[in-house]
Amino acid sequence: MNGSSGTLDGAVVAVAGAAGPAGRATLLKLADAGATVVGADADPERLAEAVSAAQDAHGGATVVGDTVDLLDLGATRAWAERVEKDFGRVDGLVHLVGGWRGGPSFTKTDLADWDLLEKLLVRTVQNTSLAFHEGLMRSDRGRYLLISAAGASKPTAGNAAYAAAKAAAEAWTLAMGDQFRKSGGEDGPAAAAAILVVKALVHDAMRAERPQAKFAGFTDVKELADAIAGVWDRPAREVNGNRLWLTEKP
Template structure:
């Protein structure tokens, strides 16, 4: 039976010694990401609005990888000052910040375009756009100071091909993508002729699936869905690639629509 990575393998990881913040860390994708980043040797600074679920996720990552530094902080990412304070606190405590993984999500939809509830937009604007604006503004300077800074947004294929019942969701995701690409351009400009040392990129999925979903719906195929463990692997893999290669790009984990 094969075990986890050896200490030697972890030392070779591009994430070894990195400090990575994870926003929206308490859900299934967040849990998988905390585990994978800790396994790769990163110091992981997790946040979520749900303190109890966040504590469970942090404890699980610590338990799985003894010796890993995984911390949790309840942060209101709808408050720009709170997001800035989180970024400043992280860099002050650990001396650097090498990544922000943005996993804050939410979904609202309707039976048809005509039945779209604009109240859904109000909710999704906060969850999917405001939180991205705040984490990117809060962490940009710290990531730019790093020689391996990465800002990663998890997005959905529907942003590129909206459906009638998902107008609010697709539009919010598209706006979050555009905002992230603007951050990428800032990194590009800061890098000058040598190219960016930090990068902002978008990982695109159709939808996510995890073990509990499969257990609830054993006959479902979840075609085209990305397992949260695969997403976590792809997130960690971004640090293995040079910043100019990933900066400003959509990294597709599903078929392009």
């Protein structure tokens, strides 16, 4: 893919958790749509690979990476400030920090799983939303996008910790959306916080590892990336404070 489709021309979008398969697909899509893309991840080597792949695919695009500890609010605020200082604006934060732990049953839940998932799935949402809120408010098309799972709305016995963490992240994001709504007054929100909901994600390496698997209801990371970029095509009033379902509602 070379060139740009232009739907995000001039926009600056930060991607948290940019080194994983969904992050890589999102870097590629946002660059293709014309955005300047700033990826962050805790793994510098994987982040460098993801950024390099996006740069190679889009010779004219600006794609950069920054190793950031998103569990540290101060470090996350500093990252948000750098993005806006370096590029003059910030128009989006896409939250792709993931993680999963589960157990065989509800009573066999290991609370150490919650300790981990609370950090990965909740604290990183809290820190990125607080750090980027003001910058997104200064944008004419600010978007905060959380990627969540259908299990948050219909938890299963063995996924109590995961579903509870996802539900908490959703609630936090919707609260941010309410702030955007209130700040917009009668004119409606200028920025939007929204949740893209999937059953689970699948990518080419997973298919190669399990060629017989159906992955029924899963969302391909490329389709997710398309949906992420597409949020900027819709008015803030339409998407703010909403769950955008990419799978069937449970």
